[in-house]
Amino acid sequence: MKLFGHLIAGAVALASFTSFAAHAEDLTFGIISTDSSAVLSQRWQPLIDDLNKQTGLHVKAFFATDYAGIIEGMRFNKVQIGYFGNASAIQAVDRSNGEVFAKVKYVNGESGYYSLLITNVKSRFKTLDDVFKNTKDVTLGFGDPNSTSGTLVPAYYLFAKHNTPVNTSFKAVLPSSHEANLLAVVNDKIDIATNNSVELGTLKTQHPDKYAQVRVLWTSPQIPSDPLVWRKDLPQATKDKLRNFFVHYGKTDPHEKAVMANITGYSGFDASSDAQLVPIREIALFQQREKIESDTHLSDADKKTQLAALEQQMNALTASAGAKQ
Known part of the structure; x- marks a missing residue:
């Protein structure tokens, strides 16, 4: 009976793995809730349709009611690709095994927004x-x-x-x-x-x-333009397809240009990395420093310790950004 039970369990596990493998290129693209789901769908679905057509991937859109929904979706591998703002991308990178791989470009030629x-x-x-x-x-x-x-x-x-x-x-x-x-x-x-x-x-x-x-x-x-983030554990072949699609999309094709223009005035995408998040991380660390310095409940010794820890984080951040650029 034990052997039979192990065989059944193995068969179920194999079936599950086979099912997963058969749908290994089924991906969910999470898009932060800057607008209503209906508006976001109207803007982004044509691009996702082109993504599926050109790469052979099976990507579906997910519009959460708040930013946290996309971050948590990526954390639990319910979302594999995401369009984020820089602050929410930091959360995806730090908490959800995410990695910045591209960023949007603007029609006006600027590399950021305000x-x-x-x-x-x-x-x-x-x-x-x-x-x-x-x-x-x-x-x-x-x-x-x-x-x-x-x-x-x-x-x-x-x-x-x-x-x-x-x-x-x-x-x-x-x-x-x-x-x-x-x-x-x-x-x-x-x-x-x-x-x-x-x-x-x-x-x-x-x-x-x-x-x-x-x-x-x-x-x-100026704020760095919005990043695209994928889960680090995506297969390399899938990453290559995604990167190739996004960095070439909208450059010459009139249809693609129209699709991008409809997504709030974007013209396409450039390759990027986690280094683009450094300025926003610096703001967050400065805010933490101000909070510590003004905290009347902390002793001078505790303030000194916490501020020293923040200084170390800032130095590590600067060194990391320099290494990646």
């Missing part, structure tokens, strides 16, 4: 000074916690620079997607909101009347 703080053109906020005079009377539309342009960059370059902690300084903070925040500003339902130049550029092209309702109060330093 975080914005926006308001309705009819609002009482004409300048940043108007916002920071009395933030307790201001409702802020903020980004997803894992959003680079909606959360991480404005938290550091804007709010921290004005000594204004987001969670305690405003009348209300309402985290949402870029699309929802943009519509809330256009419809004058919220005082101010974070967003980015890509979303605003798309609005200008597709709905110039709505674009005319938006005032930009602040623009960040």
Whole structure:
């Protein structure tokens, strides 16, 4: 009976392996929730159709309701390829066995994009000074916690620079997607909101009347363009197919150019690596340092220890980036 049981177990295991092997090139492409699933599907599905056609892979799209859904999907190997922002890509690399292999290119030739703080053109906020005079009377539309342009960059370059902690300084903070925040500003339902130049550029092209309702109060330093991440443990042959497809897509073919233009003004993709995440990692480490330095519950000795550890991380980060470039 034991031998029979082992044979049954072996047969089941073999059947499972055979089934997996037969579908080894079935992949899921996770796309972060910058907009509604319907909008994202309309933008990205034509590219995924071309990807399947040109590579012979079987790739399906997955649109989660938040960034964490894609990160966790990759962590548990339910998602093998992902389109991320830089901040969420850091989570995918650190927690989900991910690796940056490409990044988007813009039609305007720029190698990055910008975080914005926006308001309705009819609002009482004409300048940043108007916002920071009395933030307790201001409702802020903020980004997803894992959003680079909606959360991480404005938290550091804007709010921290004005000594204004987001969670305690405003009348209300309402985290949402870029699309929802943009519509809330256009419809004058919220005082101010974070967003980015890509979303605003798309609005200008597709709905110039709505674009005319938006005032930009602040623009960040340039953010590296959004990365594509794959799981490190994908077969090398699959990686080669993916890389070859993306770095050549949209360069000459009119159909491919049109597909890329529809994905919020992109023109194609360039090869990239984890090194592009270094500037965003540096922002995160600087934020941690500021938090430690201002923590009144820490002793001087604990602060010194924690700050020394952060300095080591920064040095290792800089050395790693230099080695990969």
